[in-house]
Amino acid sequence: KISLLFFSVLICSTLVVKAQDDPNMGIIPAPVSVKKMPGEFVLSQQTIIQADTPSNKAVVFFSDYLRDNMAYNKQVGIRNANAGSTVIYLTSTGTENLPAEGYRLTITPKQVTVAGKGAGLFYGIQTLIQLMPAERAATAKLPCVQIEDYPRFGYRGLMLDVCRHFFSVEFVKKYIDLMAAYKLNNFHWHLTDDQGWRIEIKKYPKLTQIASQRAQTVIGNYHDRTPQQYDNTPYGGYYTQDQIRDVVKYAAARYINVVPEIEMPGHSQAALAAYPELSCDPSLDYKVAETWGVFNNIYCPSEKTFAFLQEVLTEVMDLFPSKYIHIGGDEAPKTVWKNSKFCQNLIKKLKLKDEHGLQSYFIQRMEKFVNSKGRSIIGWDEILEGGLAPNATVMSWRGEQGGIDAARQNHDVIMTPGSGGLYIDHSQGRLDEEPLSIGGNEPVSKIYSYNPTPAALTTEQQKHILGVQANLWTEYIPTENKVEYMILPRMLALSEVAWTPLANKDFKNFNETRLPEHFAWLDKEGYDYRVPAAFGT
Ligand code: TNX
Numbered sequence: 001k002i003s004l005l006f007f008s009v010l011i012c013s014t015l016v017v018k019a020q021d022d023p024n025m026g027i028i029p030a031p032v033s034v035k036k037m038p039g040e041f042v043l044s045q046q047t048i049i050q051a052d053t054p055s056n057k058a059v060v061f062f063s064d065y066l067r068d069n070m071a072y073n074k075q076v077g078i079r080n081a082n083a084g085s086t087v088i089y090l091t092s093t094g095t096e097n098l099p100a101e102g103y104r105l106t107i108t109p110k111q112v113t114v115a116g117k118g119a120g121l122f123y124g125i126q127t128l129i130q131l132m133p134a135e136r137a138a139t140a141k142l143p144c145v146q147i148e149d150y151p152r153f154g155y156r157g158l159m160l161d162v163c164r165h166f167f168s169v170e171f172v173k174k175y176i177d178l179m180a181a182y183k184l185n186n187f188h189w190h191l192t193d194d195q196g197w198r199i200e201i202k203k204y205p206k207l208t209q210i211a212s213q214r215a216q217t218v219i220g221n222y223h224d225r226t227p228q229q230y231d232n233t234p235y236g237g238y239y240t241q242d243q244i245r246d247v248v249k250y251a252a253a254r255y256i257n258v259v260p261e262i263e264m265p266g267h268s269q270a271a272l273a274a275y276p277e278l279s280c281d282p283s284l285d286y287k288v289a290e291t292w293g294v295f296n297n298i299y300c301p302s303e304k305t306f307a308f309l310q311e312v313l314t315e316v317m318d319l320f321p322s323k324y325i326h327i328g329g330d331e332a333p334k335t336v337w338k339n340s341k342f343c344q345n346l347i348k349k350l351k352l353k354d355e356h357g358l359q360s361y362f363i364q365r366m367e368k369f370v371n372s373k374g375r376s377i378i379g380w381d382e383i384l385e386g387g388l389a390p391n392a393t394v395m396s397w398r399g400e401q402g403g404i405d406a407a408r409q410n411h412d413v414i415m416t417p418g419s420g421g422l423y424i425d426h427s428q429g430r431l432d433e434e435p436l437s438i439g440g441n442e443p444v445s446k447i448y449s450y451n452p453t454p455a456a457l458t459t460e461q462q463k464h465i466l467g468v469q470a471n472l473w474t475e476y477i478p479t480e481n482k483v484e485y486m487i488l489p490r491m492l493a494l495s496e497v498a499w500t501p502l503a504n505k506d507f508k509n510f511n512e513t514r515l516p517e518h519f520a521w522l523d524k525e526g527y528d529y530r531v532p533a534a535f536g537t
Pocket of ligand 1: 330331380397423425438439473474475
């Protein structure tokens with residue numbers, strides 16, 4: 001409930017038409033085409049909102065927004081051209097020729113029209129919201145304009161690692177809110193790792209009883225900037241299946257798909273702590289990892305393990321409607337497999353070349369299972385080693401080469417190379433001035449200038465680049481504020497890499513003109529962020 005006092009302050013505040021001289025009118029990601037026109041539309045409590053389908057989820061999102069930000073409480077009505085007032089009309093008519101996820105936004109003094117189908121309508125609404133003043137007010141002046149817009153890439157992703165540090169459902173939703181505001185459409189949820197298993201699996205209760213908890217918490221840095229320290233308090237957390245369903249639904253209301261990641265065969269020490277029989281030597285004592293890094297204890301490619309992972313993935317696929325299921329594949333040291341009699345016999349029996357062949361066999365078997373359920377796998381670029389699974393999509397993280405090789409083999413690719421500034425767990429300024437982080441200095445200017453289509457690929461091969469993603473690993477990110485600080489504003493640069501046509505990208509305009517306006521909005525929403533210097537460092 002908004003108090004009377006607050007409401008009168010709202011009405012009295014003077015409002016400015018935003019970004020007069022900015023060719024992109026403050027919009028991030030910069031649209032395909034923006035044509036300014038004279039005049040303005042005044043959105044007030046008298047304005048009428050109409051839609052082809054008032055129950056459409058993008059329409060519902062918009063009316064919720066107006067209620068929460070403008071204390072606007074009128075119901076959305078169906079189309080009536082004779083409403084006799086200023087109108088905002090949300091429609092899918094006339095959008096036949098728009099590319100997927102595209103929209104048209106037309107603002108005249110009498111009417112705002114947002115035209116788009118599905119996600120397109122939602123993105124048109126996001127743009128409209130960005131044209132409104134950041135502060136809460138009962139009226140808003142919108143500059144007249146004609147915008148036509150659609151994304152450069154269909155996959156626009158952001159990853160969150162909830163294993164090294166755990167984040168609440170409430171915060172995950174806040175993260176998703178940010179993605180939606182910037183037209184990102186795939187939330188990659190890194191749910192299992194050596195340091196913690198974070199998703200409830202009914203069939204395997206020890207995953208949450210044991211694998212979701214570690215005995216102590218690291219508070220130092222393994223990259224030698226400070227010695228590693230422990231605070232001796234246990235650390236843990238997981239999401240129940242109901243919570244997962246809730247997040248998936250919340251994301252879907254914002255046209256965001258949630259890609260779950262279940263790591264295999266590596267990054268699995270937490271699972272082995274719960275179920276040692278999935279290792280190659282069950283007699284050993286496995287603990288949920290308490291330090292960061294890469295661990296030798298990985299799943300054994302045994303029938304027990306395959307049965308376990310299939311049952312886990314069955315529950316995962318019931319929870320996540322995503323076409324893509326991420327099965328990890330990265331950083332799986334082969335030491336244990338090399339020394340295991342069982343693995344060496346299996347390599348002989350299957351006529352494989354070596355342990356890399358065995359990793360490929362592992363991934364291919366899991367792919368077959370996932371495909372049999374009508375889904376597809378994504379794996380980190382290590383899945384190229386020993387031969388790609390036939391239908392796999394590759395996430396290229398160790399530079400672009402993995403992505404280039406995969407595209408040349410006619411496989412789909414998502415680019416997420418650390419070398420492109422997409423590892424946003426790295427510092428975004430000078431290491432001696434920034435909070436503790438892993439890796440080097442990856443300023444906002446670097447991620448902004450990343451182009452996901454390598455020149456080494458032909459135009460035909462470039463079609464396999466589905467899109468781009470930034471990753472937030474959380475070894476040194478224990479708090480929500482620090483998550484926000486690390487992703488902001490680099491996530492906004494990512495959105496422009498993923499959405500905006502190359503020719504429209506303009507770092508100076510992004511950094512100096514548009515970002516400051518978005519900081520005002522982020523302030524209002526209560527997000528933490530880092531202000532880059534004029535030159536983007
Ligand atoms: C590599 S990227 C990892 C993660 C770490 C990250 C730290 C990838 C597939 N694996 O396990 O958290 O580096 O930047």
